[in-house]
Amino acid sequence: MADDLTLDHDDPAAFVAGSVPGRPAGAAASYESGDSPRWTPHAIADVQAKAQLGRYQVRGFSTFQRNLPTLDDLVFVPATMTRLPLEGYREDCDTRTVLGDRPGLVENPIELDTPVYIASMSFGALSATAKAALGHGASRVGSMTCTGEGGMLEDEREASDVLVYQMTPSRYMLDLDHLRRADAIEIAVGQGAKPGTGGLLLGMKVSQRVADMRTLPVEVDQRSTVRHPDFLGADDLRVKIEELREAVDYRVPIFAKMGATRPRYDVAIAAKAGVDVIVLDGMEGGTNAAPELLLDHTGIPTIAAIRAAREALEDCGMADEVKLVVAGGIRGGVDAAKALALGADAVMIGTAALIAMGCNSPCFVEDYEAMGTAPGRCHHCHTGLCPVGIQTQDPELEARLDVDAAAERVARFLTATTMEISLLAKACGKSSVHNLEPEDLRALTLEAAAFTGVDLAGIDRPFDW
Ligand SMILES: Cc1cc2nc3c(=O)[nH]c(=O)nc-3n(C[C@H](O)[C@H](O)[C@H](O)COP(=O)(O)O)c2cc1C
């Protein structure tokens, strides 16, 4: 018995004092904390919370899962002797990005000056001010934005030169006129943060305006349906796509957005059903609110999803026709360039755009503290109490966001991100960012090599199964 040892001063073998301050000599190494890798303080607190609340936890932001492989496990191998780099400051690298270029099916494909655009984020999750700022910011640099669930705002339409209109299973504020005023239509069948479930907007964010747009009671939690009422499988989806093409007179492309779960099969089905663009959102994807267990334990990481999606398009012979957009945890140009090299045609950003606008910025610090958090650590989007006016429907909080300044920060962030991508592409000898390829990368881990098919660093061979 450890205590007996420390107390027995007559024992000639007893230590006089412990080497760890505060720990009696002879006490087990686990004296202060059990250090159980399974029952961590976090795991214990989680059980206690559920025992008190009788329900699962809901929160915003994105996954806190620590064991994910990430794009950081890949590095670029720029041109040296076997390839020629482009002159970084003198030669151009094309960043123009076209989505939905399908003559006969789409009269007006999407044409952007950058391969990066702003993700579908609903009015309801975001304030109207934030929606307008994203639209203005994207338009200033030839990028695009998307409505998200719950309909199109007039301000958002006016602010956005290029706007995608999202159709979710809930059909909230589905409007034929809005559909026809959009530059593309996105059929949402899921998202990376909470695949297999519908949208979630807690009552604190269901203001009168949000409730009116969605025909819902005010301040009551809104849990959207997850299955589209008008299609159950690939055959009905094909009919739906045709209906939508007729509704918009074959003018604009049709996107399908999905969470990454079984991309090899889901992407093939959507492509075969006739969509022009597939938006694939890895499990790192952001959200305004989701059950925490779905954030941390459902879906597959972005790095693992891209290769499967690209191979699916190749396997069904549609790689040239159907474009692939990748999202989920993209933090800037480095992540975006790696996604392009792995096979994405464009990249979509949500959380990074919100951070660029002012999310987690160190102002109104006392309001972060009142929620039990701090700038740089906030993930309290679900509460509707966003200190910087981005994820709230409270008029006083919303007024804190200066539309013009926020738009300018989004525009500068998109510019910087695009510059980062082209800097890497030029170093790899590419005159277009779309010429980046897996051969421009090396994997630092066996895992990353296995997920992506990229050659292992130094070995210059793929992981051989
Ligand atoms: C505040 C917020 C609201 C969102 N609302 C929607 C939505 O209405 N519909 C949807 O399909 N995805 C929605 N998403 C997910 C984004 O479209 C996108 O898939 C995700 O943010 C990409 O991951 P990232 O945030 O790491 O860039 C939302 C994300 C955030 C952060």
Ligand code: SF4
């Ligand atoms: S600052 Fe606002 S948008 Fe950012 S994490 Fe906190 S609540 Fe969400």
